[in-house]
Amino acid sequence: MQDISWDDLRVLLALMRNGSFSKAGRSLGLNETTMTRRLDRLEKALGTRVMDRKRGAFSPTEAGETLLSHAERAEREVLEATSQLAGQDAQVAGRVRVTSVPALINRLFARALPALLNAYPTLEIDLVSEARNLNLSRRETDIALRLSRPESEMNALAQKVGTLSYGVFVQRGKRMASLPWVTYGDVMGHLPQNAWIARNSGDPHAQVQVNDAEGLISCAARGIGKVLLPQAVGRAVAELEELPIPCDLTREVWMMVHPDLRRLARIEAVMEWIRRTVATP
Numbered sequence: 001m002q003d004i005s006w007d008d009l010r011v012l013l014a015l016m017r018n019g020s021f022s023k024a025g026r027s028l029g030l031n032e033t034t035m036t037r038r039l040d041r042l043e044k045a046l047g048t049r050v051m052d053r054k055r056g057a058f059s060p061t062e063a064g065e066t067l068l069s070h071a072e073r074a075e076r077e078v079l080e081a082t083s084q085l086a087g088q089d090a091q092v093a094g095r096v097r098v099t100s101v102p103a104l105i106n107r108l109f110a111r112a113l114p115a116l117l118n119a120y121p122t123l124e125i126d127l128v129s130e131a132r133n134l135n136l137s138r139r140e141t142d143i144a145l146r147l148s149r150p151e152s153e154m155n156a157l158a159q160k161v162g163t164l165s166y167g168v169f170v171q172r173g174k175r176m177a178s179l180p181w182v183t184y185g186d187v188m189g190h191l192p193q194n195a196w197i198a199r200n201s202g203d204p205h206a207q208v209q210v211n212d213a214e215g216l217i218s219c220a221a222r223g224i225g226k227v228l229l230p231q232a233v234g235r236a237v238a239e240l241e242e243l244p245i246p247c248d249l250t251r252e253v254w255m256m257v258h259p260d261l262r263r264l265a266r267i268e269a270v271m272e273w274i275r276r277t278v279a280t281p
Contacts, residue, residue, distance in 0.1 A: 008042040009071045011035055012050060016060065016068060092269040093122035100145035103213030104253075105129035107233040112277040120269060143270060144256045156256045162278035166193070166249040169234040171223040172241045182216055182225040185209035193228045196249040253278050 014024035014035075021032045028035075043049050050064035060068060098109065105127045117123060128141060150158045170179055183206040184191055197206075208219055216227040221239035228249070234240050255274055261267045 004045050008038045011038045013071055092120040092265050094266050095124040096266050096270045097126040097142045099128040099130050099141040102129035103233050107236055116273045142261055146254045147251045150254055150256055157259050157262055158254055158256045160252055161255045161275050162253045164230040164251045166228055166247050167231045168226055168243045168245040169220055169229050169240040170226045172239055174223050177243055180207040180225045182208045182219040182227045185211055
């Protein structure tokens with residue numbers, strides 16, 4: 001037996017529901033010639049007649065009756081499945097994976113998470129703090145946040161959602177601008193933070209170097225030195241206070257999402273939450 005086309009089965013269903021080739025053709029947007037050709041193709045694939053046609057009238061054969069019952073059941077199951085899936089996409093429910101650098105995930109988005117979960121109790125969130133850029137096209141993440149304009153993954157949708165302003169922070173109560181710097185190590189020496197310190201400090205030598213912002217925060221909180229942090233991050237750490245040192249460093253925050261996911265309700269809800277969180281940390 002040859003493969004059976006679902007389009008041909010739809011012709012059989014439409015004929016039985018509408019009672020004539022003309023009405024069935026209108027319901028499917030097909031002319032009578034096409035309807036006849038598809039019915040012939042169905043019978044050829046099955047190797048048996050499914051419809052008796054005499055003097056313009058038609059009725060299903062015994063094989064046709066059997067096929068109709070199976071086709072109707074298959075149609076119901078497909079409609080039920082698509083309805084359920086469409087409902088899932090329209091609801092703010094299910095799991096969304098968000099990735100960004102550890103400082104933003106741990107110190108900004110984790111703090112803002114209760115408001116999102118209270119608004120959408122059936123939403124599930126994976127916050128992935130990862131310095132490495134996870135790949136959207138390989139579905140390593142659903143939404144990615146970058147601290148610069150994306151130059152790769154051109155198939156992803158990218159949107160600038162805000163700007164982070166930076167400030168100089170020290171241990172609370174230890175307001176000493178003369179403290180040594182704690183900076184990122186040589187592996188991350190390309191970061192704008194290190195460049196700003198080198199340009200604006202008479203003695204940029206760092207007694208301690210770390211490889212992420214959590215290390216900066218921990219060192220500053222213990223009075224080891226002063227650090228350069230996004231104000232939204234540093235001001236949220238109770239153990240730190242900001243020094244009145246002018247700082248013109250800013251970094252753009254870009255949000256990226258795969259186009260296939262963009263219109264899902266759960267993705268749109270999380271994207272809007274990200275925009276609000278970055279705008280009003």
